[in-house]
Amino acid sequence: MNGRSYHSLNAFIGTAALSVVTFVAFVVVWEVIVRAFDVPNIILPAPSAVAAAFWSSLRSGELVWHTLVTLFEILAGFVLGAAIGLVTGFVIALFPLAERILYPYIVAFQTIPKVAIAPIIVIWFGFGPSSKVVITATIAFFPLIASTVTGLRAAPQEQVEMLITYTASRWQVFRMVRLPQALPYIFVGLDVAIVLSVIGAIVGEFVGAKSGLGYLILQKNFNFDLAGTFAVLIVLSAIGVGLHAITSWVQRRVVFWVDLAGKHVTVA
Amino acid sequence: MTADAAGTIPAVPRHRPSLVIVSNLEKAYTSRDGQNIQALKDVTLDIAESEFVSIVGPSGCGKTTLLRILSGVLQGSAGDVHVAGERLSGPSREIGVVFQSPVLLPWRTVLQNILVPVEIQKRNESESRARARQLIEMAALSGFEDKYPSELSGGMQQRVGICRALIHDPSFLLMDEPFGALDAMTRESMNEELQRIWSRSGKTILFVTHSIPEAVYLADRVVVMTPRPGRIVDVIDVDLPRPRTLAMHNTPEFGTHVAAIRRHFNAEGALDA
Numbered sequence: 001m002n003g004r005s006y007h008s009l010n011a012f013i014g015t016a017a018l019s020v021v022t023f024v025a026f027v028v029v030w031e032v033i034v035r036a037f038d039v040p041n042i043i044l045p046a047p048s049a050v051a052a053a054f055w056s057s058l059r060s061g062e063l064v065w066h067t068l069v070t071l072f073e074i075l076a077g078f079v080l081g082a083a084i085g086l087v088t089g090f091v092i093a094l095f096p097l098a099e100r101i102l103y104p105y106i107v108a109f110q111t112i113p114k115v116a117i118a119p120i121i122v123i124w125f126g127f128g129p130s131s132k133v134v135i136t137a138t139i140a141f142f143p144l145i146a147s148t149v150t151g152l153r154a155a156p157q158e159q160v161e162m163l164i165t166y167t168a169s170r171w172q173v174f175r176m177v178r179l180p181q182a183l184p185y186i187f188v189g190l191d192v193a194i195v196l197s198v199i200g201a202i203v204g205e206f207v208g209a210k211s212g213l214g215y216l217i218l219q220k221n222f223n224f225d226l227a228g229t230f231a232v233l234i235v236l237s238a239i240g241v242g243l244h245a246i247t248s249w250v251q252r253r254v255v256f257w258v259d260l261a262g263k264h265v266t267v268a
Numbered sequence: 269m270t271a272d273a274a275g276t277i278p279a280v281p282r283h284r285p286s287l288v289i290v291s292n293l294e295k296a297y298t299s300r301d302g303q304n305i306q307a308l309k310d311v312t313l314d315i316a317e318s319e320f321v322s323i324v325g326p327s328g329c330g331k332t333t334l335l336r337i338l339s340g341v342l343q344g345s346a347g348d349v350h351v352a353g354e355r356l357s358g359p360s361r362e363i364g365v366v367f368q369s370p371v372l373l374p375w376r377t378v379l380q381n382i383l384v385p386v387e388i389q390k391r392n393e394s395e396s397r398a399r400a401r402q403l404i405e406m407a408a409l410s411g412f413e414d415k416y417p418s419e420l421s422g423g424m425q426q427r428v429g430i431c432r433a434l435i436h437d438p439s440f441l442l443m444d445e446p447f448g449a450l451d452a453m454t455r456e457s458m459n460e461e462l463q464r465i466w467s468r469s470g471k472t473i474l475f476v477t478h479s480i481p482e483a484v485y486l487a488d489r490v491v492v493m494t495p496r497p498g499r500i501v502d503v504i505d506v507d508l509p510r511p512r513t514l515a516m517h518n519t520p521e522f523g524t525h526v527a528a529i530r531r532h533f534n535a536e537g538a539l540d541a
Binding site for chain 2 (some may be wrong): 092167257
């Protein structure tokens, strides 16, 4: 292990510790305020009440079940949306005619708020998870189209020309330069899409569902169980943070050269 | 020699067979504001096998255009180019190109970058790997095979670019101001290195630069080009002995060649660095 990584590990632990301290301080202040001013639980539950609600919800098994449902909707919707976005992005980037034909409709579709079409999708696909998967996919696909198209056009002309002087075919230029150059952009799109997918699944569940974390939030709110609602929010944000972390982890391994270049002064 | 028996004059080294023949090459294009630009006018040039030819000239004299036509990414408007007896109609496997910047792929290691032409031309993998090792050693890059380009200095990156241009064993090497971005010290040692690589590999090299001393130091012949329209105004034989040393820069013979070339730019009113 060299000096640099030792140093950055130290820095990382330092930042993480600061983050934890801030969090603990925030929770303590929150608890103190709720107790000192005797704020009712149905307006703002104290952290201790949220923790209790979380624990009982976990033990009853409802939290686990609804989390699994929502997680499935998020992941299935993300995969479906990202796949459609990637394929459409490739088609648009490779065939200029397809861009002129498709792009106006894609942009028009993108400008429609997905919340507005969610009720229609629920009518078409039912109250079960499949309608949520479709809603999530409609939200997740656009970032992938945009980033794929931009990425596939990002290859520096000099790299393309270098391959051509060595007698590369169009396909070889695509495989050896355009595709790798597009990967960092595609990962940015994936990261945006995975976070939006969480929103997509919840929006779908709000419109009409029989299970899932969005359904659970509505139910708890209906019963003025605000502590229970907060407990669900904690799970939702944990899901978002976790999925983002996984995406970043994969990204650092696949497009390692971006980080590598950042550490050194390089010739563009 | 049988040539003697036939009564012809035996070939002296200076009259080796031509590898590259450029005849009456023209390149004209219309600029964005609708002007007709004559980038190359009536360029005729023969390059012998294993010869080192430098092209000097100020910006806009068409030297890069000429190189791009020779590398096959650009078409001339008239005239033609023959390489190793074949008419050039696009990129050729007989040609290796070294660019102004190294143009390495950042996700490939040094070795993988050098093997790019091998992959494109689907050449024998194991043979090429052995050849890559030799080139790496020749370019003093041993121990850096598995490093990524961003971990190398500018001079090392450019040496990787030179190895890549040689990996498919082309007979003709095109170099487009390859050391222009390097500092003066690195540039001089790269020039020495290149001379060594050239003498060991026996390649034919066309080297574009706008440094007159660099052109004289490296070349057997220096082709002088001037702009508007881009054309060849002089070809100067450099008869300095080989191998050349950096100390030769200070000899009167060297100075005479440099002066002879520089005169053209003064005459054209286009003095270059």
